Amino acid sequence: MSFGDKLFPLLGKPNAALDEKYLFAPAFSGKFPNATMVYFQFVFAAITLILIAGAVLGRMNFYAWMLFVPLWLTFSYTFGAFSIWSLNGYFAKLGLIDYSGGFVIHLSSGVAGFTAAFWVGPRLNKDRERFPPNNILLMLAGAGLLWMGWTGFNGGDPYVVSMDASLAVLNTHICTAASLLTWLLLDITFFRKPSVIGAVQGMITGLVCITPAAGVVQGWAAIIMGICSGSIPWFTMMVVHKKSKLLQKVDDTMAVLHTHAVAGSLGGILAGLFAEPKLNSLFYGAYKDYVGFFYGLQMGEVRRGFRQLGVQVYGILFVVVFNVIMTSLVCLVVRLIVPLRMSDEDLEIGDEAAHGEEAYAIWGQGEKQESSKYVTSQIEMA
Numbered sequence: 001m002s003f004g005d006k007l008f009p010l011l012g013k014p015n016a017a018l019d020e021k022y023l024f025a026p027a028f029s030g031k032f033p034n035a036t037m038v039y040f041q042f043v044f045a046a047i048t049l050i051l052i053a054g055a056v057l058g059r060m061n062f063y064a065w066m067l068f069v070p071l072w073l074t075f076s077y078t079f080g081a082f083s084i085w086s087l088n089g090y091f092a093k094l095g096l097i098d099y100s101g102g103f104v105i106h107l108s109s110g111v112a113g114f115t116a117a118f119w120v121g122p123r124l125n126k127d128r129e130r131f132p133p134n135n136i137l138l139m140l141a142g143a144g145l146l147w148m149g150w151t152g153f154n155g156g157d158p159y160v161v162s163m164d165a166s167l168a169v170l171n172t173h174i175c176t177a178a179s180l181l182t183w184l185l186l187d188i189t190f191f192r193k194p195s196v197i198g199a200v201q202g203m204i205t206g207l208v209c210i211t212p213a214a215g216v217v218q219g220w221a222a223i224i225m226g227i228c229s230g231s232i233p234w235f236t237m238m239v240v241h242k243k244s245k246l247l248q249k250v251d252d253t254m255a256v257l258h259t260h261a262v263a264g265s266l267g268g269i270l271a272g273l274f275a276e277p278k279l280n281s282l283f284y285g286a287y288k289d290y291v292g293f294f295y296g297l298q299m300g301e302v303r304r305g306f307r308q309l310g311v312q313v314y315g316i317l318f319v320v321v322f323n324v325i326m327t328s329l330v331c332l333v334v335r336l337i338v339p340l341r342m343s344d345e346d347l348e349i350g351d352e353a354a355h356g357e358e359a360y361a362i363w364g365q366g367e368k369q370e371s372s373k374y375v376t377s378q379i380e381m382a
Contacts, residue, residue, distance in 0.1 A: 003041065003086050010083040010090055031159045040156065044101060045077055048109045054254035055113025058123045061342050062354050067334045068116070076112065076326040080104045080319055095289055095308065096315045097275055099168065100157040102212025102267040103319050110261025111323040114252050119331035120340045122251035124347050131253075134360075136196055143200045147176060150207050154214040164282040168215035171222040172207065178226025179206025186234050201237070201259060205229040208263035213271035215283050216290070221274035228270060233262045265316050272312035 003012060016022070017038055027037035049069055056065075083089040084098050091098075098104060122128060133139055155169040183202025187195045209229030210222060217225070237258040241247045247257070275292035277299070284290055296305020331340060346353035 003037070003082065010079050012078070012082045012086060012088070027159070037159075041081070044105055045073055045081075048077055048105045049073065051106070051109035051256055051260055052113040052116060055117045055252045055256040056120050057253040058127055059251075059341050059347055060116075060120050061339050063338045064120075064334050064340045067337060068330060071330045071333065072112065072327065075330065076323055077104075077108065079322065079326075080108050083318075084315065091311075091315050091318070094311050094314070096311050097216060097271045097280070097290055097308070098212045098268065098315070099214045099216055099271070099283065100154045100211045102208065102264045102271070103315055106208045106211060106260040106264030107268065107316065107319045108323050110256050110259070110264060111320050112327040113256040114250060114261065115324050115327040116331055117252050118250045119328065119335070122249075123253065124344065127347075128251060133197060139200060140196065143203060147173075147203060147207065150176070154211060158215060158283060162282070164215045164279070167279065171214050171217060171219060172210050174219055175210035175222040175226040175229065176203055176206035178223050179203065179209065179230035182227050182230025183234050186231060186238075190238075198234075201255075202230045202234070204259050205233040205263040208260055209267035209270070212264070212267045213275065216271065216276060216279045217274045217292075218276055218279075221270075221276075225267065225270050225274070228266060229263050232266055233258045236262050261320075268312045268316055269309070272309040275308065 017034070023033060023035040023038065025034050026032075027034050049072070052072070053065070081104050084091045084096055084104050086092060096103070150172055151169050154172045155165045157168065158165045180199050180202040183205070184194055184199050187193060187198040206226050206229045209225050213221075213225065237255055241255075241258065271292070273293045275290055275295070277291050277295055280290035291299070291301055291304040291308055293305035293309045296302050296308070334340060342354065351357065351359050
């Protein structure tokens with residue numbers, strides 16, 4: 001449905017993708033087998049759901065989540081992936097630049113996560129008022145793995161070892177470093193503290209921002225994008241969020257709206273400004289069909305530059321509106337089957353109420369497990 005034959009401009013035809021004949025055939029770009037493509041794109045789809053989970057963390061009913069995942073993937077993600085990434089997709093034919101998922105993954109997950117958080121409802125007040133990190137050292141370890149993994153995220157999208165892939169990797173690290181430093185400097189300037197959590201937030205927004213443009217912009221543009229991604233999402237999170245009643249009402253646990261929707265949109269717009277025609281030709285195979293606004297001015301192709309910027313904004317609006325509608329519909333359907341939110345009683349208990357076990361049983365707290373239905377049934381069977 002995301003990369004198959006066109007059903008209509010926004011969606012591919014559903015078909016099986018697990019038989020040997022299909023998996024060993026060349027992928028749509030012809031550079032490797034479909035088996036590789038299936039796995040690569042599966043990981044992208046899985047990442048998108050993980051990001052959405054960050055917005056509803058700490059209160060969504062596990063059974064509701066298990067229903068939400070396949071429904072949202074089928075009726076929301078596949079539309080964005082096909083229309084933007086498939087060679088036959090509507091936005092692909094318009095000339096939208098989304099090198100590695102700024103629109104398909106990050107913007108859609110940020111908007112869908114915020115929308116789902118609206119329908120699920122907030123956490124308990126005590127959890128919202130005080131939500132310290134469990135372990136900053138483990139957070140740093142995870143952040144390092146994420147940053148390193150993004151090398152494959154962006155570097156793998158040309159589907160071949162090439163100059164384009166090398167540039168994408170380099171730009172990814174340049175932009176991310178600039179973003180992290182910018183966020184850190186803003187924290188020091190306004191809060192007088194170099195926050196480690198803030199540094200990780202800046203790292204994430206940098207990774208997200210460069211994603212739609214990684215292999216199609218120059219290194220100096222990646223630095224500018226990093227400065228923008230370390231400051232604009234910082235402003236929306238630290239200033240706009242605290243002044244907006246709507247943003248405060250919706251309990252977006254991990255601030256996915258700011259780190260992914262805002263940063264993803266920012267990257268899409270900046271790609272429309274800084275996309276270099278020669279670099280675009282390496283990736284898309286068409287020179288002068290993808291011209292960033294500033295290069296359009298330089299080349300005397302002002303109309304092409306304006307058009308590229310317009311296509312980027314058009315793509316952002318489509319992803320936002322479509323995900324608000326489809327995520328709302330999915331949540332409403334799931335709500336007819338099971339409650340979207342855990343009960344307050346279960347939220348007070350925590351993991352033991354949802355899974356029959358605790359994530360952290362420290363200094364005697366593990367005795368609580370013996371009262372769970374799961375452990376009790378095991379004892380009876382023994």
